[in-house]
Amino acid sequence: MLGQVLFSGLALGSIYGLVALGFVVILKATDVFNFAQGMFVVCGAYLAVTALSLLGLPFPLAILFIILGAALMGMGVHAALIRPLSGRPILSIIMVTIALSIVMRAGIEILYGPAGRTLSTPLPSGGFLFAGLRISQLHLTAAAVSWLCMLAFGLFFRFTSVGLLMRAAADSHEAATIAGVKVDAMNRLAWAIGFTLAAIGGLFLGQLQIVSTELETIGLLALPAVVIGGMQSIPGAILGGLLVGVIEQLASTYISPKSADVMIYALLLVILLVRPWGLLGQKAINRV
Amino acid sequence: MSDLATPKPAAAPALPRAWPRRFILWGLALAALAYLPVLLTERMIFGIYLSNMTLLNLGLSQVNLMLIAMLGALSLNYLTGCAGLISIGHAAFYATGAMSAAVIGTQLGLPFPLVLIGSALAGAVMGVVAGLPSLRVQGLYFVLSTMAVHYLVAYVFLEYQFRVFDVVGVPFGTPSLFGFELSTPMRWYFFLLALVALVYAGLSNSLRSREGRALLAMRDHERAATSLGVDVRILRIKAFGLTSAIAAVAGTLYAHYLSNATSESFGITFAIQFIAMIIIGGMGSLKGSLIGAALWLLLPSIITGFAAGFGGGSGIVGSMLGEHRAQFVQLIFGLLVVALLIYAPGGLVSIGPKVRALLGRWRKG
Amino acid sequence: MMTLTRKILPTRSSAYRALLIAAPIIACLGSAPALAQNTPQDGVHPDRVDWGVLMDLSGPTSASQSIWVAGLQDRIRMVNEAGGVHGRRINILAEDNRFNAATDRIAFEKLVSQTPVIAISGMGTSASQVALSPTIRAGKVPIVGTYTSTKALSEPVSPMVYNGFCGYKEMAQAGVGHYVDRLGLKAPKVATVAIESAGGKEYHDFIAEAVAKRGGTAHHITMKVTAVDVTPQALELMALKPDFITIYGVPNTAILTMKALQQYGVKIPAFGITYLGAPQIFTAMGPEAGANYTFASCFTPGGSDTLPGNVEMMTFAEKVGRTAIREDINYVAGWVAGQMISEALQRAGREATRAKLVESLSKGFTIDTKGLSAPIVYTPQNNTGPVLFRMFGYDHATRKFTAFGEYADSARYVQ
Missing domain, CATH: 3.40.50.2300 (Response regulator)
Incomplete structure (x- = not known):
């Protein structure tokens, strides 16, 4: 029983981690605490619906469509909303991301109708027994792909020259500008990556559940994940995502499903009071 | 456009003859405020029936709910704009107010004034507790701690509702203030109007007091405030307690006005809407809170009204509008908020002087 | 010239301000006489009768509730195309409550007094149904065809409330x-x-x-x-x-x-x-x-049999381009609610008012859906609506x- 619950928690947590990773990339680059991340997940799911059900693209092409579409949207959001607001108080920018999610929700419901849609992909959906655990292939695929994406991003961020420039730009805008880094282009790239990671999360969440704008709530679990893991930390986001997934499943099993949220946020409060920089974050934080 | 930021020095002479005009304006405003509920109830003026759109698709309930929201926006703006503390906990304080009102009023059956006092006290205590993390963390981290508090209170409310009242939510009776029953929207209106005026006056007075000035100083320069001999941390907690008490009273009124409250009534979007109100109206400006709350509560309905007029159009746009009118209302509303955030960073209160400057330039030719 | 401008500027600015305030008021009053013949007669006009619908059209439950509204609107469209009821077109005013009790109250009061309607259907948010039930029971506007029914609204039986969906x-x-x-x-x-x-x-x-x-x-x-x-x-x-x-x-x-x-x-x-x-x-x-x-x-979903009611609904839905949702159970439920509306108005008579509508309905009536459900029977003692299931x-x-x-x-x- 415990093993089964842990497996599903870790599988879910991997998807949350992926979405949270996208969140941190955006936060690191542009200091934007993005409340629209949940809607980015929804967008990813609807891009999948568009590619697979409406356009009837073959699966590999559909994946390409989702990634390109999400990256373009991320750049669009950055160019239209985030860049004009750079330097504004943090609360104004948070508010603009909230307004953005209102607009995106309305837009999606106008284009696709309010009724949810089912997503059928050629991904395996069966299950098998392994060491007494029943492993769902879809869960396993989702987790594996999430880990692959996270790994790929980690390698890109650490070892490629663009990744290096991104890190430089994120660490200090001024220093990077002086050194000739195109900070603006790096920020745009960060938004593209953040949106794409959320969209891939949306592809899996949409298949595990059904595709509707209600997926936003699930996408927003990235917020506590990021804070628990450490706001500026990339491994922290992944750890935070896994923790949120496991806590959710454990609380649902042993306490009650409605206690899941409160458990996650109770942990968040404890972390904020005891270790505000998060589990894996660095201790550089404004404290009174 | 950049030269708009430096308006002409306003020729505002303190002429003695400006006084009577000011009184006349105040008198007119008061008369208008007193006549508004009659107009919205009778829906006619000088015996002429006014159509719904003539009155901008507005009714008295919207105005009353707007007044209740103003209480929340005022208190949040006092906290955020003036004291520099950002909070997403306002739904939690509303819920605290509603819950204490349910215990004191619905369960124990005590009179309404006691309900109000009790919920204010509960709100203040809750506010102090929720403000405690501010001793340790700041900025975004503090925002998130209030968000955590929100989820904790929401859970308590849910448990309370299910254990004590079960299925349909928490019921609230018709409140009565010393024999004055708040049984009609009209009565609610005058009660709420007086309350909003009282809270507004109280908060703006407190800003002018020594502690208030220290609060403002603290927002800008914490060290400087400390050197004034004020313990900013205590002051911060005090501000949190005060504003939470106001929010809790607003929550009590909200629950009573709707006569039934469920845990879903006070979700995270409910909390976020107050932040939207003060940003739209203008952070740090009490007047801005009023404008923001009015816009947030009334605008969707006004857009709906106008959209209804276009629903019958032909062609693709017309049929889409007819089919998804509700979504278009949300879309336009969201876009307006975005536009405001980009083009009026100081909120709507900051637009007034700009427009006046523009008019002045235009008149000069 | 310059000094002159300076001198008169304060007065002009106050005049401007007064004009700015007065202009909308004047505009409103000016347009008022044109609309003055629009006096409220419980929503009954010479050529049309206004009927309200209060549902979640853009909130969390809109996926099902908006389909119900679509079914209802299509049925009314069919009735209107056939000439309406007593020579009047039925005009559905659908208000969006976004599954929110406060929005629901605002919309409810709008339908009762601002854009007066003869009756209201839907009320899909149970929390606000409970909150509004004292007002509804004591008020003048009947609720005909609810989407969900709560105990507070439907028990004990009231001549103001007629349930329209399958009861739990x-x-x-x-x-x-x-x-x-x-x-x-x-x-x-x-x-x-x-x-x-x-x-x-x-x-x-x-x-x-x-x-x-x-x-x-x-x-x-x-x-x-x-x-x-x-x-x-x-x-x-x-x-x-x-x-x-x-x-x-x-x-x-x-x-x-x-x-x-x-x-x-x-x-x-x-x-x-x-x-x-x-x-x-x-x-x-x-x-x-x-x-x-x-x-x-308690309703037969579209296309699952060939009884006359079902065929009529499927054909009309195809005609107005609703093929995507016509098999949804919410669509047929809305469709039947639409039938309830037109038959209720039929009963209320040529000079319908809210009071006449309530009076005619409270005596009891039966809706024959031609196979889309069992006959739906309302009696003075029981307004539960559809009670037989498959x-x-x-x-x-x-x-x-x-x-x-x-x-x-x-x-x-x-x-």
Whole structure:
């Protein structure tokens, strides 16, 4: 029983981690605490619906469509909303991301109708027994792909020259500008990556559940994940995502499903009071 | 456009003859405020029936709910704009107010004034507790701690509702203030109007007091405030307690006005809407809170009204509008908020002087 | 010249201000006489009669509620194309409450006094239904054809309220009765899987009551509305091994439960509430898991038989381009509510008012849906509305719903 619950928690947590990773990339680059991340997940799911059900693209092409579409949207959001607001108080920018999610929700419901849609992909959906655990292939695929994406991003961020420039730009805008880094282009790239990671999360969440704008709530679990893991930390986001997934499943099993949220946020409060920089974050934080 | 930021020095002479005009304006405003509920109830003026759109698709309930929201926006703006503390906990304080009102009023059956006092006290205590993390963390981290508090209170409310009242939510009776029953929207209106005026006056007075000035100083320069001999941390907690008490009273009124409250009534979007109100109206400006709350509560309905007029159009746009009118209302509303955030960073209160400057330039030719 | 301008500027600015304030007021008053003949007559105009609908069109439950509204509007469109009622067109004013009690109250008061309507349908948000029920019961505007019914609004019976959707109490009785008899159970062990909500608990209580009457036991298993993975619930079900399951919630609740059970290779029959009867739910489950799932309904979904009522609805839906949603159970429910509206107006007579409408309805009436449901009977003692149920499954090969038995069969289960 415990093993089964842990497996599903870790599988879910991997998807949350992926979405949270996208969140941190955006936060690191542009200091934007993005409340629209949940809607980015929804967008990813609807891009999948568009590619697979409406356009009837073959699966590999559909994946390409989702990634390109999400990256373009991320750049669009950055160019239209985030860049004009750079330097504004943090609360104004948070508010603009909230307004953005209102607009995106309305837009999606106008284009696709309010009724949810089912997503059928050629991904395996069966299950098998392994060491007494029943492993769902879809869960396993989702987790594996999430880990692959996270790994790929980690390698890109650490070892490629663009990744290096991104890190430089994120660490200090001024220093990077002086050194000739195109900070603006790096920020745009960060938004593209953040949106794409959320969209891939949306592809899996949409298949595990059904595709509707209600997926936003699930996408927003990235917020506590990021804070628990450490706001500026990339491994922290992944750890935070896994923790949120496991806590959710454990609380649902042993306490009650409605206690899941409160458990996650109770942990968040404890972390904020005891270790505000998060589990894996660095201790550089404004404290009174 | 950049030269708009430096308006002409306003020729505002303190002429003695400006006084009577000011009184006349105040008198007119008061008369208008007193006549508004009659107009919205009778829906006619000088015996002429006014159509719904003539009155901008507005009714008295919207105005009353707007007044209740103003209480929340005022208190949040006092906290955020003036004291520099950002909070997403306002739904939690509303819920605290509603819950204490349910215990004191619905369960124990005590009179309404006691309900109000009790919920204010509960709100203040809750506010102090929720403000405690501010001793340790700041900025975004503090925002998130209030968000955590929100989820904790929401859970308590849910448990309370299910254990004590079960299925349909928490019921609230018709409140009565010393024999004055708040049984009609009209009565609610005058009660709420007086309350909003009282809270507004109280908060703006407190800003002018020594502690208030220290609060403002603290927002800008914490060290400087400390050197004034004020313990900013205590002051911060005090501000949190005060504003939470106001929010809790607003929550009590909200629950009573709707006569039934469920845990879903006070979700995270409910909390976020107050932040939207003060940003739209203008952070740090009490007047801005009023404008923001009015816009947030009334605008969707006004857009709906106008959209209804276009629903019958032909062609693709017309049929889409007819089919998804509700979504278009949300879309336009969201876009307006975005536009405001980009083009009026100081909120709507900051637009007034700009427009006046523009008019002045235009008149000069 | 310059000095002159300076001198008169203050007065001019105040004049401007006064003009700015006065202009909208003058504009409003100016347009008023043009609209003055629009005096409120309970929403009854020479050429049309206004009827209100209060539903969630853009909130969390809009996926099902907006389809109900579409069904209702299409039925009214059909009536209007045939000349309306007593020579008047029925004009549906659909207000969006976004599943929010405050918005609901605003919209309700708007329909009562601002854009007066003769009656209101829908009221899909149960919390605000409860909040508004004292006003409705004491007021003048009847509620004809509710989307959900709460005890506060419908008990004791009031001449102001006429339920229009399948009630949970009868649904629980009919569903439990059907499964106990079909499976030949003695002391049935039943599990309710429900989202955590007030409605879910109420539904479980009805199930428990119906099961207890047959000497069985009922267990309550909850899940979040936004659940993505229901492993905990599936494990609990497997430990419990119920004879059958009943599901309350959003489409996702049913889909996840059935898919999870299939993952674990468990075949337990299950039935969902009426709202969980959309073709997409069955397609999302897939043929294997979908074979164990049915839903209890007091309406026949579009296309599942060829009785006149169903054919009429399917044809008209095709004509107005609603092929995508015409098989949804919410569509037929809205369609029947539309029929209720036109027949109620027929009864209210040529010079209809709110009072006349209430008077004519309170004597009792019957709606014959030509096979879309059992005849819906309202009496002065009982306004519950549709009470007879059938179970519906889905044939993935033909993409059609299949019905189990007749509506009349459930009469012996429902009290």
